Amino acid sequence: MATGESEQSYALRQPRAPIVWENVPQRNKNFTGRAALLDFLRSRLTGSATVVLPHALHGLGGVGKTQLAVEYAYRHQDSYDVVLWVSADQESLVPSTLAVLAPRLGIDGIPRNRVDEAAAAVLDALRRGEPYSRWLLVFDNADQPEKIRRFVPGGPGHVLVTSRNRAWAEVVDTVDVDVFSRAESLEFLSRRVPEIDAADAGRLADVLGDLPLALDQAAALLGEGTMSVDTYVKLLREKATELLAEARPTEYPVAVAAAWSLSVARLREQLPEALELLRRCAYFGPDPIRLELLDRGSFALGPPLRDVLADPIRRFRTIRELGRYALVRVDNVRKTLHMHRIIQALIRDEIDPAEREGVRHDVHQLLRLADPDNPEDPVNWPKYAELIPHAGPAQVLECQDSSVRHLVTNLGRYLWVTGDYEACLSLAQDAVAQWTEDSGPDDRAVLSMTKHIANAYFSLGRYQESFDLSEKTLARMRRELGENDAETLILTNHLGGVLRARGEFKAALELDEDSLPRHRAVFGENHPRTFYSANNLAVDYRLTSDYQKALELDRRSLAERRDAYGSDADLQVLVCRSAVAYHLQLAGDWAAARVEDDYCYGMYQDLVRQGVVVADNSIVLQQSKQLSVVRRLLGAYPEALELAREVYRRYCDRAGVEHPYTLAAAICLGNALRASGELAEAGELIETTVARYGKVLGDGHPDALSSHIDLAIIQRQTGNAAAARATLEPALAGLRGSVGEDHHYTLLCAANLVQALVDLSEAAEAQQLGAETLALFRAALGDQHPHTLACAAVHAAALDRLGRDEAPQERAAALGELRRTLGDDHPYVRAADGQRMDMDFDPQPA
Numbered sequence: 001m002a003t004g005e006s007e008q009s010y011a012l013r014q015p016r017a018p019i020v021w022e023n024v025p026q027r028n029k030n031f032t033g034r035a036a037l038l039d040f041l042r043s044r045l046t047g048s049a050t051v052v053l054p055h056a057l058h059g060l061g062g063v064g065k066t067q068l069a070v071e072y073a074y075r076h077q078d079s080y081d082v083v084l085w086v087s088a089d090q091e092s093l094v095p096s097t098l099a100v101l102a103p104r105l106g107i108d109g110i111p112r113n114r115v116d117e118a119a120a121a122v123l124d125a126l127r128r129g130e131p132y133s134r135w136l137l138v139f140d141n142a143d144q145p146e147k148i149r150r151f152v153p154g155g156p157g158h159v160l161v162t163s164r165n166r167a168w169a170e171v172v173d174t175v176d177v178d179v180f181s182r183a184e185s186l187e188f189l190s191r192r193v194p195e196i197d198a199a200d201a202g203r204l205a206d207v208l209g210d211l212p213l214a215l216d217q218a219a220a221l222l223g224e225g226t227m228s229v230d231t232y233v234k235l236l237r238e239k240a241t242e243l244l245a246e247a248r249p250t251e252y253p254v255a256v257a258a259a260w261s262l263s264v265a266r267l268r269e270q271l272p273e274a275l276e277l278l279r280r281c282a283y284f285g286p287d288p289i290r291l292e293l294l295d296r297g298s299f300a301l302g303p304p305l306r307d308v309l310a311d312p313i314r315r316f317r318t319i320r321e322l323g324r325y326a327l328v329r330v331d332n333v334r335k336t337l338h339m340h341r342i343i344q345a346l347i348r349d350e351i352d353p354a355e356r357e358g359v360r361h362d363v364h365q366l367l368r369l370a371d372p373d374n375p376e377d378p379v380n381w382p383k384y385a386e387l388i389p390h391a392g393p394a395q396v397l398e399c400q401d402s403s404v405r406h407l408v409t410n411l412g413r414y415l416w417v418t419g420d421y422e423a424c425l426s427l428a429q430d431a432v433a434q435w436t437e438d439s440g441p442d443d444r445a446v447l448s449m450t451k452h453i454a455n456a457y458f459s460l461g462r463y464q465e466s467f468d469l470s471e472k473t474l475a476r477m478r479r480e481l482g483e484n485d486a487e488t489l490i491l492t493n494h495l496g497g498v499l500r501a502r503g504e505f506k507a508a509l510e511l512d513e514d515s516l517p518r519h520r521a522v523f524g525e526n527h528p529r530t531f532y533s534a535n536n537l538a539v540d541y542r543l544t545s546d547y548q549k550a551l552e553l554d555r556r557s558l559a560e561r562r563d564a565y566g567s568d569a570d571l572q573v574l575v576c577r578s579a580v581a582y583h584l585q586l587a588g589d590w591a592a593a594r595v596e597d598d599y600c601y602g603m604y605q606d607l608v609r610q611g612v613v614v615a616d617n618s619i620v621l622q623q624s625k626q627l628s629v630v631r632r633l634l635g636a637y638p639e640a641l642e643l644a645r646e647v648y649r650r651y652c653d654r655a656g657v658e659h660p661y662t663l664a665a666a667i668c669l670g671n672a673l674r675a676s677g678e679l680a681e682a683g684e685l686i687e688t689t690v691a692r693y694g695k696v697l698g699d700g701h702p703d704a705l706s707s708h709i710d711l712a713i714i715q716r717q718t719g720n721a722a723a724a725r726a727t728l729e730p731a732l733a734g735l736r737g738s739v740g741e742d743h744h745y746t747l748l749c750a751a752n753l754v755q756a757l758v759d760l761s762e763a764a765e766a767q768q769l770g771a772e773t774l775a776l777f778r779a780a781l782g783d784q785h786p787h788t789l790a791c792a793a794v795h796a797a798a799l800d801r802l803g804r805d806e807a808p809q810e811r812a813a814a815l816g817e818l819r820r821t822l823g824d825d826h827p828y829v830r831a832a833d834g835q836r837m838d839m840d841f842d843p844q845p846a
Contacts, residue, residue, distance in 0.1 A: 018077050019132070020104045023085040023097065025288075025338070026331040027074045028067050030216075032191060033184030038072060041175055045158045046079075054152055054159035056142075056168035059177035061342045062213035062256050065162040068177060069138050072160065082126075082135035082157070087287050088142035089341075092423035093389055094151050095119035106131055108614060110654060114419035117654065119151075127155040136160065141286065141341070145171065179210040188212070192219030200229035207233055208255045213340060217259035220326035221266060235262055260346050263325045273308045274318045278327055280305075281339055282347035283363040285393035288336035290386055291319070293370050300365035363394045364404045371407045375414035384414040391427075397434040405435065405445040412452040416459065425456035442480045444487065447473060451491050458494070463501055470495040484518050490529065492518075496536050500543060501660075501845075503701040505739060509540035526564040531557060531572065538579060542844075545744040545780055547587040554580045571612065571619075574603050578623050582844070585626070586744070588785035590633050590822070597627040616654045618661060621647050622844075625668050629842050633786075635827045637676045644672040658696050660703070660845040663689055667710055671840045674714060675827075683714040703843040705734040706745045709752050713838045716752075721759035728753040742776045744787075748839050751777070751791045754798060755837055763801035770795030786828060789818045790839050793832035 044055060057065045073083055082104070086097045099118035102110060105125045110118045126135055135157035142148045143165045152159055152172075161168060168174055180188065185205035189196055192215075196204075204222075208214040222232060239258040267275050280297075281289060298310035308314045319337065323330040328337045351359055367387055372380035388411060391397075396408055408431055415424035428449050435446045450473045457466035474495055477488040492515045499508035512533065519533040534557045541550035558576045565573050581596030604620045607613050613620055625647045631640035648669040651662040666689040673682035690711050693704035708731035712724035728749055735746040750773040757766035774795050777788040796811035811832075818829045831837050 018080050018083045020082040020084070020101065021077070022083065022100060022104070023087075024073055024083055024138075025066075025070050025085065026329070026333065027070060028329075030188070030191060031067060031071050032188040033180060034064075034068055034071070037068065037175070037177065038075065041068075041072060041160075042076065044173060044175070054161060054172040056161040056163055056172045056174045057177050058163055058166060058168060058174050060253070061164060062211050062253055062340075063177050063179055064212040065177050066140055067212070069140065069160050069162050073136060073138060076136075080134050080136045080158075081132040083138075084136070085138045085140065086151075087389065088139040088148050088151075088161075089286060090389060090392060091144065091147040092420070092426055094139075094148065095420055095423070096385060096388075096418070098122045098151065110614070110616060114654075116419055116421065118419075123151065123153045126153045126157055129156040133157065138162070142168075180205070180212055180215070182210060185210045185215060188215055189219055192216075193222045195225070196222070196229065203233055204229055207236055208259060209253065211253055211255050213342060214253065214255040214259040216326045217256070217263050220324060221259075221263050223324075224266075232262070256342055257346055260327075260343060261350075263327060264347075264350070267321065267325055267327070271318065271321050273304050273314075274321045276305045277308070277318055278322055279347055279351055279359050280362050280366070281322075281328065281337065282344040282351075283360045283394050284339075284344075285390040286339065286341045286344065287389040288331065288334065288338045289390070291335045291337065293366050293386075294319075296366055296369040297362075300369055301362050305362075360395060361399065361401070363390075364396055364399045364401065364407075367391065367394060367396065368401075368403050368407045371410055373406075373410060375410050375417055381414065381418060384411060387411065388414075397431050398438075400438055402445065405431075405449075409445065409448055409452070412449060416452060416455050419459075421456045421459045424452060425460070428452040428456060442476060444481065447477050447481065448487050451487065451494065454491070454494060454498075458498055458501070463498060467495075467498045467502065470498055484522050486522060486529075489515060489519055489522060489533070493529075493533055493536060496540070500539065503697070503703070503738060505540065505543040505702070509537075509544055512537040512540050526560055528572070531561060531564075531576075535576070535579065538583070542583060542586060544739075545742070547583050547781070550583045551580065551587060554583055569603060569606070571607065574600060574607070575619055578619075578626065581630075582626050585630050585633070588781065588787070588821075590630055590786065594627075594630045594634055597623070597630050601627045616650050621650055621654075621661070621665070625665055628668055628672060632672055632675050634822075635825070637672065641669075641672040641676050644669040658692055660696065663693055663696065663707075664703075664843045664845055666692075667707055668842055670714075671710055671842065674710075674717065674840075679714065679718055683711075683718065686710050686714055700734055700738060702735065702739050702743075702745055703845070705731045705738065706749065706841045706843060709749050709839075709841040712752055712756065713840055716756055716759060717838070721756045724756040725753065725760060728756060742780050744780065745841065747773055747777050747780065747791070748787065748841050751787070751794055751837070751839050754791070754794045758794065758797050758801060759836075761801065763798055766798035767795065767802055767804075770798045784817065784821060786818070786821060787839055789814050789821065790828055790832065790837045793818065793828075794837045797836075 041055065057068055059065050077083060082101070084101060086094055088094060095115050099115045099122065101122045102118040105122060107118065107121045107125060110121060133156040137157065138160045139148055139152070140162050142161045142163045145163070145165060145167045149171060161172065182202070182205060186198060186201045189201040189204060204218055205215065208218060218232065221227065222229065236258050239261045240254050264275065277294070294309060298306055301309065308318055319330060322328040322337070327343060328339050330337045367390060370383065370387055372383050374380050375384060391408065391411055396404055399405070412424050412428045412431070415427060431449045432446055432453065435443060435449065439446060450469065454466045454470040454473065457469065470491060474488070474491050477485065477491060481488050492511060496508045496512045496515070499511065516533045516537050519530040523529045534553060538550045538553045538557070541547070541553065554576060558573070558580055561573045561576050562568070568574060568577060577596065578600045581593050581600055584596060585593035600623050604613070604623050608615050608620060624643055628640045628643040628647060631643070648665040651659065651665045655662050666685055670682045670686035670689065673685065690707045693701070693707045697704045708727050712727040715724040715727060732746065732749045732753055735743065735749055739745055750769060754766050754770040754773060757769065770791065774788070774791045777785070777791050781788050792810065792814035796807055796814055799807035799810060815829065815832050818826070818832055822828055828837070
């Protein structure tokens with residue numbers, strides 16, 4: 001409603017609904033007064049200031065801050081294109097609420113399981129005002145400014161905060177919300193209790209201190225028409241005196257406590273089972289409680305509440321009575337009920353300490369029964385999103401029931417698979433601390449949840465912490481649960497991934513070779529866990545240059561996945577077929593790899609069009625990069641460059657320039673640019689990326705060391721063979737020390753160093769290193785691998801520089817095999833004919 005606009009004219013006007021209207025609570029049909037405050041707030045938000053600061057509605061509990069914000073949103077909805085309501089009392093849940101806006105703002109390149117990235121992209125879009133500059137964000141119950149401030153965007157839109165904490169005044173404009181004016185109190189009571197006269201309304205407002213929440217309680221009870229105002233005021237004063245004598249906590253006003261006590265007393269007389277339901281609702285969070293959660297009480301609770309919830313008519317009547325007494329607010333559209341946090345606190349205080357544990361445990365059981373028990377499936381994510389806000393307030397971590405602990409473990413897994421790693425880490429750490437205190441460090445639930453801490457550490461880039469915790473916990477699991485326990489095997493898989501990320505390829509191989517047979521024995525041949533384990537072992541074979549074993553294992557896995565999932569169009573099958581294509585490429589069968597990569601690329605694009613995966617999903621981008629590489633290896637430079645640019649751009653946008661996947665995409669692009677003759681751009685990109693590799697992974701990581709190969713090729717092609725030699729020699733020493741002298745990475749580095757030495761006319765040194773490297777290539781990759789043949793051509797060039805008689809014969813043999821393997825027009829054939837070979841390197845993050 002515009003400033004100065006009457007409620008009647010507002011009602012006649014038809015506001016245009018926002019394009020995005022998300023999570024806003026149901027409007028309070030009994031909202032009264034506050035016209036001056038709403039006008040003042042509107043004028044502050046729409047003033048002429050260049051930068052509109054966020055505004056905090058500050059006041060004591062029960063004064064109606066939330067209801068004021070709700071009313072503002074509804075009255076001025078036609079001024080906004082986007083309105084989002086954020087429950088801010090639990091900081092860890094804010095990112096997922098923000099992330100919901102991503103697709104509505106046209107942010108479609110972030111997978112659903114990257115909550116933090118989606119939330120950051122939403123805040124950035126709001127800050128820029130693209131695509132919508134007229135937006136309103138409401139952060140409700142944000143009582144910890146230091147934790148919420150990072151989520152408050154600048155930009156052209158408006159931000160409202162409701163809070164009891166005055167600290168907001170230091171960072172935002174604050175609007176104080178006080179109790180009703182006496183006129184507002186009288187208007188409110190006359191609406192709710194039409195038969196009340198002005199004098200009685202005045203007395204009631206006076207004794208309740210004009211506090212909106214207390215007036216709401218009183219009006220609900222008086223509206224029944226069975227109690228006079230005199231009687232109510234008398235009982236109210238008696239109850240207030242009693243409460244003060246008991247020295248109850250001062251978190252909430254005595255007027256609210258007294259009014260609430262009278263409502264509860266009447267409820268106890270008329271419908272005692274409703275009071276029992278109310279007590280359970282008090283142990284949920286302040287977020288809306290989906291009625292479906294309560295329906296499950298017929299399976300979990302004892303009589304009489306079980307019988308009430310099992311009967312739809314009695315259940316409806318019970319919930320209706322709670323709403324009639326203003327103890328809950330029922331939203332029949334969303335099928336939820338909501339309790340004011342003060343009412344919740346009052347009810348929890350009122351329950352006899354001997355009964356509290358039982359009441360709270362009933363809530364734990366209700367939450368447990370709502371667990372879909374499959375956090376991996378995106379179909380279940382909305383259900384977990386509804387459970388998460390209630391887990392903390394219900395104190396589920398204190399429950400020692402194994403089924404409830406299983407729920408908590410699933411909630412942790414849900415947070416991890418949806419990319420909310422910080423929230424996952426916080427929940428897992430709190431759970432492990434509580435459960436260790438209750439059950440000891442070797443309890444199964446403790447060990448299982450510790451696994452989530454290790455996962456979160458890894459996903460947050462805290463590799464050393466993940467490694468240390470995984471190694472220690474795995475040893476404990478093997479001792480306490482056994483080598484073949486499911487939890488032990490799951491953590492074994494994780495530790496293998498950590499080892500690969502650290503560049504400890506052989507250690508990962510040893511671990512996974514032992515693990516896969518155990519997975520097959522425990523889970524069966526066609527279980528997803530077994531497929532994951534087989535995939536990991538194939539990656540280990542790849543990273544230790546045993547491409548034939550990787551191919552064999554992947555081909556077996558592909559057949560098993562086809563049997564399990566039924567179609568190459570299934571994502572799990574396609575991922576495996578893509579792995580087969582990649583290992584064909586690494587094994588040297590580039591033509592066959594190109595056929596498979598083209599097929600997989602086309603299938604992924606179909607899945608993107610169907611909405612099964614998004615275009616920026618990492619597995620889609622990895623396949624695209626893979627196709628770019630094999631196109632370049634076969635001389636299709638324009639097509640390779642086009643795809644490499646697209647992949648690199650998407651990775652930069654999705655993950656940032658320092659993510660390992662982005663670094664690999666940068667090397668791919670740099671190589672495509674170099675092959676296309678764009679040496680200056682290629683050199684700048686690769687030099688920058690080499691430096692970033694050292695910063696991100698450490699200078700001694702195999703990928704960081706191997707990236708020097710591509711830098712050296714640029715240096716040689718721009719006429720600086722001496723710089724190339726200086727680049728390659730320390731890299732070669734590092735690779736020999738980290739992955740061994742016969743590893744593919746090491747051999748590529750050595751072969752390129754041989755070419756640099758040939759260019760520098762260091763023929764004797766080039767011939768000796770070339771002979772050693774060629775022998776190792778033949779032993780590791782076979783006589784017909786393109787890199788073996790390229791190394792033979794380089795070695796022949798060194799022999800030729802020395803004037804050795806066998807040089808022409810070796811050169812002719814290498815050139816002939818390259819022509820037979822790759823064709824007359826392949827770049828390797830032309831390069832070998834000109835005695836100048838470049839064997840580039842493309843890292844593939846583990």
